[in-house]
Amino acid sequence: MSAGPSRIANPLDFSKPGRQSGHLLVPADPATGAPQQRVPIVTIANGAGPTVLISAGNHGDEYEGQIAALRLINEIEPSQVAGRIIVVPIISSEASRANTRLWPSGANFNRSFPGNPDGPPIEQLAYFFSTVLFPAADVVIDMHSAGRNGWIVPCSHMCVPNDPVQRKAMLEAMEAWNSDFHFFYTSVGNYLPNEAERQGKIVVTTELGGTTRVPVAVQDMSWNGLTNVLRHFGVLEGKVITRASLGLPPATLVDCRFDDGRIGNVGSGLFDNIIAPVTGLFEVMVEPGSPVTEGQTVGRIWSHDDPERKPTELKSPFTGYLMGLRTLPAVEEGQSLALIGTRIDRDALLAER
Secondary structure: OOOOOOOOEOOOOOOOOEEEEEEEEEOOEOOOOEOOEEEEEEEEEEOOOOEEEEEEOOOOOOHHHHHHHHHHHHHOOHHHEOEEEEEEOOOOHHHHHHOOOOOOOOOOHHHOOOOOOOOOHHHHHHHHHHHHHHHHOOEEEEEEOOHHHEEEEEEEEEEOOOOHHHHHHHHHHHHOOOOOEEEEEOOOOOOHHHHHHHOOOEEEEEEEEEOOOOOHHHHHHHHHHHHHHHHHOOOEOOOOOOOOOOOOOOOEEEEOOOOOOOOOOOOOOOOEOEEOOOOEEEEEOOOOOOEEOOOOEEEEEEOOOOOOOOOEEEEOOOOEEEEEEEOOOEEOOOOEEEEEEEEOOHHHHHHOO
């Protein structure tokens, strides 16, 4: 990480109690002509307790977390808080307005860490997170979904740190989301959660569905999970809800770690368990969240050009669960299509060395 102060102008004083609201000012980019950007930021603080950083809109087209974060800002009063909540509800604000995943420059905010104070604006903002927001926080919650091109079973997930104490704390926080599934990804990369985890923070991340519509059930889960995790850490008043208290069985834990360390997003790695061998129309044959067996056909691709050509079948490479899919039927050869993981035992995960 490059040394030096952040160039991002921050109007808030994190040491002050009560509610503060403003915008981080991201400098204009002389290389591309992009104007200065304004990124909303809010703090809600009251008394002693942990600091929780909540971020959403890491990718612009992931709206589920953005809505939950904006609701939190509007509905939570300082009197309900013990400690401090810092909320950046729409990180990639221009991309959110444009319904695109990436910044206008084509850069990916979640691939910009730890950032650079002298780099392009996207790296300057990542550097502000790495050197100002993460050091101020005990807990980092970063909410994602598959965006407009995919669907992932709505859930919380986490990278798996080497430190067993940090791993256990992250696992318990992830489980407080109370989703039916949770999955695990590799603790490497230049992503926001990876950098926060390297700094020793308790990191909880999500995949909250995706595509162009947010179902009511998903938005309810986003809100209920977020607020329950805050109660789990004691920063928000109220009783912690568990799956047992809801009369639900334990969640299914799915291992989506890969030997090469890849974990990305639709179009750049996350759905790489099955790659389109041909161009055509993708027919889904298994619903996300379903168990699959090795060799099972989970989809097929039909030819645009030859109506008599038999479809190309897509088979699961191993036994596990289909966690996510590309949702646009028109696919190109080489595109990633499916995320499949294997079931993992909770105690086995905690015992890993």
